[in-house]
Amino acid sequence: MKSPEHVRRVISALRKEGPDKLQVVSDFDMTLSRFGFNGRRCPTSHNILDNSQVISEEGRKKLKDLLHYYYPIEIDPNRTMEEKRPLMVEWWTRAHGLLLQQKILKRDIAKIVEESEVMLRDGVNTFFDQLHQHNIPLFIFSAGVGDILEEVLRQAKVFHPNVNVMSNYMDFDDKGVLRQFKEPLIHTYNKNGSVLEKTDHFQQLSSRTNIILLGDSMGDLSMADGVANVENILTIGFLNDKVDEQRGKYRDAYDVVLEKDETLDVVNGILCYIL
Numbered sequence: 001m002k003s004p005e006h007v008r009r010v011i012s013a014l015r016k017e018g019p020d021k022l023q024v025v026s027d028f029d030m031t032l033s034r035f036g037f038n039g040r041r042c043p044t045s046h047n048i049l050d051n052s053q054v055i056s057e058e059g060r061k062k063l064k065d066l067l068h069y070y071y072p073i074e075i076d077p078n079r080t081m082e083e084k085r086p087l088m089v090e091w092w093t094r095a096h097g098l099l100l101q102q103k104i105l106k107r108d109i110a111k112i113v114e115e116s117e118v119m120l121r122d123g124v125n126t127f128f129d130q131l132h133q134h135n136i137p138l139f140i141f142s143a144g145v146g147d148i149l150e151e152v153l154r155q156a157k158v159f160h161p162n163v164n165v166m167s168n169y170m171d172f173d174d175k176g177v178l179r180q181f182k183e184p185l186i187h188t189y190n191k192n193g194s195v196l197e198k199t200d201h202f203q204q205l206s207s208r209t210n211i212i213l214l215g216d217s218m219g220d221l222s223m224a225d226g227v228a229n230v231e232n233i234l235t236i237g238f239l240n241d242k243v244d245e246q247r248g249k250y251r252d253a254y255d256v257v258l259e260k261d262e263t264l265d266v267v268n269g270i271l272c273y274i275l
């Protein structure tokens, strides 16, 4: 923490004002899902599709090449978000273009997720269950693939009615074959007012002016931009990769930074204290 005093003050305010004023906004990939396990990377929602049997070998190779080219740009601490933005649009557009060339069927999604190596962070059940029990809305704002991440949550039995998702959704034709991705395209660095205009989610929650925001990217910090009249916000950032290079930036930007922590224990501890 850059300022433990600030964190203490915000947590006290969240506790004092109680669950009726609170909402949680979270990223999905590498925030609610694990970054690594036993020294191996865990898949993002895109990777779940990319690595599945339904993708041809050639398609898989091309998607992997894109990942190896663009991911280092995504997390490069020496480039600004403005510089990265057009390159992220390029990545997402090319990746989605490749996925459209494959025969992806709606009815295969459950199996694709079942057979994947996706893992959610330790403590994820406690996290979702606490929010559900206290009727606290959880808004998952993801640049991943909505259909896939919803299925991950469903299979983990945590997709409770208090959870809403904004993400890239697939559009299937009447035979259930993927034909395009729905607009707007969400990438790592446009998770802000520019795409939030397309939803009235936050307008419906106008009395919930206290926020806990969870993310793993610098682009996740603007995810709660659609909330009018924020009174107290606690931002918690998972620093998964290039820890030494990114530490300074993350500490300046997030109230709490968790380095290489594959659990939701800190978040659960805070929730347990304030609820």
Ligand code: TMP
Pocket: 027, 028, 029, 030, 044, 045, 046, 047, 063, 066, 067, 074, 091, 092, 095, 141, 142, 143, 144, 187, 188, 217
């Ligand atoms: P998010 O966690 O901010 O929602 O972003 C989604 C992640 O998905 C981001 O870190 C990059 C990753 N990604 C892939 O792994 N494969 C892809 O093809 C694309 C477009 C993104």
Ligand code: MG
Pocket: 027, 028, 029, 030, 031, 215, 216, 217
């Ligand atoms: Mg993420």
